[in-house]
Amino acid sequence: MSNPSDYWHVQIGSTANTSEIFIEVTKDGPYILHGQVPFHLQYIIPDRQGVxxxxxxxxxxxxxxxxxxxxxxLSKDKPFCDNSHEQARSFGVDLTDTATLHDSLQTAEIIEGPVFSLSDDEKLCAYARFCDQGRRIWNEISYSDENSLEGAINMAHYCPSGRLLVWNQENAPIEENTVAEVGLIEDVLNQCSGPIALWGGIPVKSSNGRYYEVRNRQTLCRCGQSSNKPFCDGTHASMEFQDGLSKYTQK
Ligand code: FES
Structure with a gap:
């Protein structure tokens, strides 16, 4: 029998989790999270400036x-499925996968700096805003001092979607091989709920049976409104998606 890992491609710098943890996207239905992994709410904590x-x-x-x-x-039992997706279309929710199965870096913009460079695949943005620290990651990468470079690396590592990668002088992403973990993002500043954050190279199988590129950091839409399903595109923020689970939400 063939091994599932024969069918997925791992992004350079990432490490695929091989301990039978993976996400399956079902056609017009829920995600199935296979296996056991830490699974919890994950609050984005801002500083006083809102960064x-x-x-x-x-x-x-x-x-x-x-x-x-x-x-x-639409589930009334979030984060779990209660079969509300059966009425999804009547609520204007189309769960069809629209994301490319091609590698993210094929469409990423590359920003060259004097020491490191940055790749930016904007369509993956989950609007977590860690990239706004200091002079913002796109500016920090244009400096050569240690503080700027460490800041850029730090911002990229916090980016849950994997939109941003910092590359070293050997042309390899500077990545932390985070252990497998699944977070339900809660945006404290905007008082809304966000995507499912997959940390640690968790494979995602599309509804047509093929695997997306495996990346260390990925975010899956759970508001139903992304234009890049199954991945989050930040729309949850403008629609003020609420899962009813955040201890910070006052709305
Ligand atoms: S959760 Fe981000 S667009 Fe749906």
């Missing part, structure tokens, strides 16, 4: 061997 600085883990949820997770935004 995203850190994550704070919140409530954890028990997983089954296969756990069905809402991706239409």
């Amino acid at each position: 995203s600085r850190s994550y704070e883990n919140g409530e954890s949820f028990k997983l089954e061997k296969d756990t069905y997770l809402c991706r239409c935004g």
